[in-house]
Amino acid sequence: MSTLVPWAPAPALSGARYSAAELSAEGDRVFLLEQRLLPRREVYCTYTTSDEVAEAIRAMVVRGAPAIGVAAAYAMVLASHAARGLDPAAYVAALRAAGDRVAASRPTAVNLAWAVRRCLQRVDAHAAQDGPARHADLADLARAIHREDVEACRVMGRIGALHLPDEGTVLTHCNAGALATGGYGTALGVIRAGVEAGKRLRVLADETRPYLQGARLTAWELHEDGIPVEVITDSMAAHFLGRGEVGAIVVGADRIARNGDVANKIGTYGLACLAHVHGVPFYVAAPWSTVDLATPDGAAIPIEERSSEEVARIGDVVLLPEGVRARHPAFDVTPARLVTAIFTERGELAPGDLARAAG
Numbered sequence: 509m510s511t512l513v514p515w516a517p518a519p520a521l522s523g524a525r526y527s528a529a530e531l532s533a534e535g536d537r538v539f540l541l542e543q544r545l546l547p548r549r550e551v552y553c554t555y556t557t558s559d560e561v562a563e564a565i566r567a568m569v570v571r572g573a574p575a576i577g578v579a580a581a582y583a584m585v586l587a588s589h590a591a592r593g594l595d596p597a598a599y600v601a602a603l604r605a606a607g608d609r610v611a612a613s614r615p616t617a618v619n620l621a622w623a624v625r626r627c628l629q630r631v632d633a634h635a636a637q638d639g640p641a642r643h644a645d646l647a648d649l650a651r652a653i654h655r656e657d658v659e660a661c662r663v664m665g666r667i668g669a670l671h672l673p674d675e676g677t678v679l680t681h682c683n684a685g686a687l688a689t690g691g692y693g694t695a696l697g698v699i700r701a702g703v704e705a706g707k708r709l710r711v712l713a714d715e716t717r718p719y720l721q722g723a724r725l726t727a728w729e730l731h732e733d734g735i736p737v738e739v740i741t742d743s744m745a746a747h748f749l750g751r752g753e754v755g756a757i758v759v760g761a762d763r764i765a766r767n768g769d770v771a772n773k774i775g776t777y778g779l780a781c782l783a784h785v786h787g788v789p790f791y792v793a794a795p796w797s798t799v800d801l802a803t804p805d806g807a808a809i810p811i812e813e814r815s816s817e818e819v820a821r822i823g824d825v826v827l828l829p830e831g832v833r834a835r836h837p838a839f840d841v842t843p844a845r846l847v848t849a850i851f852t853e854r855g856e857l858a859p860g861d862l863a864r865a866a867g
Contacts, residue, residue: 521651522658522691525732526550528575529654529690531582535647536589538582540570543687547728558587558606565613565620568719572688573762573798574657577619581650583610584627588646592639599642603631615810616771616839618763618800623653657690660795660853661697666705668698668758668793668851675708676755679745682716682773683725684760684793694760694793696729698851703735710736712754716773717742718819718836742775749786757783761794768844768859769806774837780846789848796852799862806841814838 520527530539538555544567545551553569555561561583564570570579587606591599607624614620630649634642672678678699682688685696693700702709711730716722723739730737740748748754757779763771770776770792783790803809819834820827828834844859851857854865 520691521654522686524686524691526686527691528570528572528687529579529582531585531647531650531654535585535643538579538586540564540579541687542569543571543725544568546687546724556586557590558583558610561586562610562613565610571721572683572760573617573619574661574689574694574795575687576614576617577623577797578650578654578657578690580610580613580620580623581627581653584624584631585643585647585650588631588643592643594639596635599639600631600635604628614812616762616812618803619795619797622797626653654690657795657797658692660797661689661692661694662701663853664694664793664795664851665692665697665701667856668791669701669705669707671756671789671791671849671856672698672702672707672709672758673755677710677712677748677753678702679712679714679748679754679757679779680726681714681722681742681757681759681776681779683721683729685726685729687725687729688760689795693729694795694851695758695791696726698758698791698793699730699735700733703733710738712745712748713737713739714742714745714775714779715739716775718822720822721773742778745779746782749782749788754786754788756789756791758791758793761792761798762839763803763809764792764794764799764850764862765803765805765809766801766863767805768847768850768862769809770842770844770847770850770859771806771809771811771839772842774840777840777842777846780842784846790842790846791849791851792842792847793851796854799852799866801863801866806843809839809841811840812838 591602685693713722713726816834
């Protein structure tokens with residue numbers, strides 16, 4: 509079982525005031541900001557097993573593809589700590605079993621499986637070390653994954669900020685900020701970098717039903733940073749686009765297929781269609797770890813179907829008549845033709861250029 513603490517007992521690795529996921533100095537505990545409680549309460553859950561972290565990922569204590577990847581890497585460190593006394597063969601078997609359970613917690617976000625695979629490659633290479641050494645080695649790798657994500661966000665932020673208006677309104681969907689990454693953010697990283705460069709930007713944040721990540725998380729982050737933000741319901745986006753109030757749209761991604769199709773939080777596809785109709789640029793910001801060259805197109809991306817209860821209720825309030833079910837695909841796929849550009853740490857890319865950028 510997890511325990512709640514007001515703040516992780518170590519500074520955030522990214523240097524930010526808050527963090528989605530952190531690993532203890534000893535590598536025996538993982539701290540996750542309980543995002544389901546924001547913005548009312550800012551508290552951290554402490555986990556001591558990889559299965560606990562996997563369940564926290566599934567239950568959306570932590571969410572956002574890059575942050576899930578960081579949390580998954582830290583979960584593997586906990587698995588290594590638990591198996592530190594095993595012989596090499598048993599150690600590898602235990603870590604592979606833990607990796608399977610962690611990777612199954614959320615199927616759409618490719619960063620999750622990417623981080624697990626990267627950890628298992630290190631496990632295979634260093635299994636013959638003694639228990640403390642191989643555990644410390646895996647902890648170093650997990651922290652490197654975290655640091656790399658923060659730097660990737662800052663780089664793509666600077667790249668994307670060049671495309672935002674010097675003054676005006678940017679619309680975003682869901683939460684693709686520091687809470688969804690190792691720190692700084694993907695879509696919000698682009699906005700943050702624009703503000704840091706002196707651009708006078710304000711943000712319209714879609715509330716993002718049914719989990720309200722835009723209303724609860726994006727608005728909280730931007731307000732913390734002093735960036736002007738207003739929350740709109742998802743169905744209001746067309747109104748503001750039609751009035752010419754939006755200069756650009758920038759979103760994150762949970763998986764980008766080889767052809768440039770983008771899976772992101774449900775509602776993104778409709779927003780891209782609206783952007784196309786109104787001639788507003790539609791940008792996607794994501795680290796290269798979100799690009800899945802093994803998936804040819806959006807049709808091959810698995811779409812997580814979550815509980816209908818998440819649509820049927822807001823807190824304790826039941827919205828639907830008794831006996832009526834709701835559908836809840838957690839993500840949709842935006843075709844590459846609707847994406848103006850993709851910002852990664854490797855540069856600004858046209859959707860069709862991903863395979864070439866892989867080198």
